[in-house]
Amino acid sequence: TLVDFDSSAELGKQFLSQEFEYAHTHSKIIVGGGTTGLALARRLSADFPNKQVLVLEAGRSGADDPLVTVPQRSFSFIGTDIDWLYTTVPQVHASNQSINLSSGKVLGGGSAVNGLVWGRPAKEDWDDFERLGSSGWNWENLYGSARKSETLNVPAAPFAQEYGYSVEPASHGHSGPVDTSFPPFVPLQHLKFIDASLELGHPLNLDPYAGNNTGAWFTLSSQTPRNTRETSEFAYFDPVLHSENLLVCMHAFVTKLDISSAPNGQIKSTGVEVRFPDGSIVSAKVKSHGEVIMSAGAIRTPQLLELSGIGNKDILQALNIPVKLDLPGVGENFEDHTLTIMTYKLKPGFLSFDALSYNATLKQEQQELYDRKRLGWLTFAQAVLNFAPAQTVLSQEELEMAEALLQTKPDSISQDAFDLIKQKITDGIPQAEYLLFNAFSGGPVKENMTSYVSLAITHLHPLSRGSIHINTTSIDDHPKIDPNVLESEWDTWFLAKATAYGRRFFETESFKEIFDSEEVFPGLDTQTDEQWQQFIKDTVNLGYHTVGTASLLPRDKNGVVDPNLKVYGTANIRVADNSISPLLVSAHTQTTAYAIAERAADIIKST
Ligand SMILES: Cc1cc2nc3c(=O)[nH]c(=O)nc-3n(C[C@H](O)[C@H](O)[C@H](O)COP(=O)(O)OP(=O)(O)OC[C@H]3O[C@@H](n4cnc5c(N)ncnc54)[C@H](O)[C@@H]3O)c2cc1C
Numbered sequence: 001t002l003v004d005f006d007s008s009a010e011l012g013k014q015f016l017s018q019e020f021e022y023a024h025t026h027s028k029i030i031v032g033g034g035t036t037g038l039a040l041a042r043r044l045s046a047d048f049p050n051k052q053v054l055v056l057e058a059g060r061s062g063a064d065d066p067l068v069t070v071p072q073r074s075f076s077f078i079g080t081d082i083d084w085l086y087t088t089v090p091q092v093h094a095s096n097q098s099i100n101l102s103s104g105k106v107l108g109g110g111s112a113v114n115g116l117v118w119g120r121p122a123k124e125d126w127d128d129f130e131r132l133g134s135s136g137w138n139w140e141n142l143y144g145s146a147r148k149s150e151t152l153n154v155p156a157a158p159f160a161q162e163y164g165y166s167v168e169p170a171s172h173g174h175s176g177p178v179d180t181s182f183p184p185f186v187p188l189q190h191l192k193f194i195d196a197s198l199e200l201g202h203p204l205n206l207d208p209y210a211g212n213n214t215g216a217w218f219t220l221s222s223q224t225p226r227n228t229r230e231t232s233e234f235a236y237f238d239p240v241l242h243s244e245n246l247l248v249c250m251h252a253f254v255t256k257l258d259i260s261s262a263p264n265g266q267i268k269s270t271g272v273e274v275r276f277p278d279g280s281i282v283s284a285k286v287k288s289h290g291e292v293i294m295s296a297g298a299i300r301t302p303q304l305l306e307l308s309g310i311g312n313k314d315i316l317q318a319l320n321i322p323v324k325l326d327l328p329g330v331g332e333n334f335e336d337h338t339l340t341i342m343t344y345k346l347k348p349g350f351l352s353f354d355a356l357s358y359n360a361t362l363k364q365e366q367q368e369l370y371d372r373k374r375l376g377w378l379t380f381a382q383a384v385l386n387f388a389p390a391q392t393v394l395s396q397e398e399l400e401m402a403e404a405l406l407q408t409k410p411d412s413i414s415q416d417a418f419d420l421i422k423q424k425i426t427d428g429i430p431q432a433e434y435l436l437f438n439a440f441s442g443g444p445v446k447e448n449m450t451s452y453v454s455l456a457i458t459h460l461h462p463l464s465r466g467s468i469h470i471n472t473t474s475i476d477d478h479p480k481i482d483p484n485v486l487e488s489e490w491d492t493w494f495l496a497k498a499t500a501y502g503r504r505f506f507e508t509e510s511f512k513e514i515f516d517s518e519e520v521f522p523g524l525d526t527q528t529d530e531q532w533q534q535f536i537k538d539t540v541n542l543g544y545h546t547v548g549t550a551s552l553l554p555r556d557k558n559g560v561v562d563p564n565l566k567v568y569g570t571a572n573i574r575v576a577d578n579s580i581s582p583l584l585v586s587a588h589t590q591t592t593a594y595a596i597a598e599r600a601a602d603i604i605k606s607t
Helices: 010-015 036-047 121-130 138-146 157-163 189-197 234-242 298-305 313-317 359-374 396-405 414-427 488-508 529-539 590-606
Strands: 003-004 028-031 055-058 149-154 176-178 215-216 248-250 254-263 267-275 281-285 291-294 339-348 383-387 431-435 451-458 466-469 479-480 515-521 574-575
Touching: 003 010, 010 248, 028 036, 028 267, 036 055, 036 234, 036 248, 036 590, 055 291, 055 574, 121 138, 121 414, 138 529, 138 590, 149 574, 176 234, 189 215, 189 383, 189 431, 189 488, 234 248, 254 281, 254 298, 267 291, 291 298, 291 590, 298 466, 339 488, 339 529, 396 488, 451 488, 488 529
Parallel strands: 003 248, 028 055, 028 291, 055 248, 149 176, 291 574
Antiparallel strands: 215 383, 254 267, 267 281, 339 451, 339 515, 383 431, 431 451, 466 479
């Protein structure tokens, strides 16, 4: 059942204050109806036919909104009503930039606004969760969970032939809620990107979803065979919309958890406080064996825990918040992928999505093609990724420099995580991702009537760690988001080297055919190591892959949740979202979020 607290406030208040069925024993309140929250809610409600699952989501539905549904429009949500509008604090190691960290305020959360890339990490990435001390959180189990979320749609023969798509069905799920597909349109420049990668000696990976993601490959999108976006709302919730024991509330803003004491010196949550759009606050209560599950995402989950008195006592006391539980790991270990963008101009006659803004006829044609047949440019978000190990990006001499740089552990990362990342570098696990955006996305002023592409270069395993903490007692103030990017010398050095390597793609024969030789951004004046490093510091972005702020780690290693996802020291509070990932993976993170949801459901059902 779906209730909108904006249009049906009175009904909503009745539901909450009259303690409807969700207040039964063993009921679950899930805070946040995002990627993980709705996936988990569906699974839990299926298993507890007589118990209630209540999901509280601050945003609205994404249904029928082209900002959400049309693949090509991914990223257009930035600055709209479904964006939380986060930015970081000025980054001291990155020219004092405040970096955008937009995030989905909508049912489906990140899955409703992201770039639709459907990836999968290297085996070692998920195995490292277990190596860091959380038994059962390994590749084998997470891969199994990930496949439960997916239904692979093999590409139709004409498109497979035209673009050279390949897929290994055995490496995918076939009966999960999320449809994954290849788009029926790929821009020429993306096909050339495969050729350019091969020309530079990168391997073509025909099966990147089974634990080895190295090389250039066609990526699936979280997209239906009708070429609309899949979100956790559409995939997991809509099919059970009328289920009586799953109540999803939108415009339901959770302001804090109610906490009381529990046996054995623990604390428990008796429910949560929910603010309605009219400003009134109503408590939603859990009874006896009920639980509160935090799925508010890696930025809001630590904020809500701290506002409720769970976190580092020094931070709480400084704001006069009564300390219910001193748990210093809350809000720590924050990491995100760091990335830079290079921009190139296409030769006259070649077009990118920029043309949609200067060619009205083309725009209309493509819109009609999409509306009538769900074909054409608007079906496309991404097609090709290239994951490269350090050994591919760096020369022999640079590899020796890398070894020297990696002798020093940056202050903010744990010794365990540092050692695992060093091992991954040595073992040739991808460290850099190259991805083409089919439009201008950074650089000096854009010329009229010109099409560009941008190459995003991502550092997959950065060493710098930051934090997300409250700095006021108001839920309406964004927490202080400090990724602490480029604290580590290695992070700056490697991203600079990986970015400089990006220029090589545009020097290949394959690319020369379609690109203007003039590099637009940063421009060929940038040549020396110092210049590249300055470019990185001035322009570094985040990958929108925020993780780690309620880490799945032993408590004495700054952990927040145990392997059953219980917050240490609590009887009935769990976290199930990307804040639990203790280490970033070499992949875009929605598949990890879905895998966490599926695994969390299995764990919660059995504990
Ligand atoms: C712009 C962008 C592009 C991305 N591109 C990709 C990509 O192409 N491929 C990929 O794999 N990953 C991508 N990601 C990352 C991926 O989407 C996220 O890692 C993933 O969706 C996070 O899932 P989550 O469940 O942890 O959080 P979310 O999905 O963010 O869910 C959190 C939910 O909680 C709600 N909420 C927060 N606070 C409250 C509150 N106080 N009360 C009630 N509700 C609340 C939020 O509105 C949200 O719906 C991208 C992310 C973004 C933002």
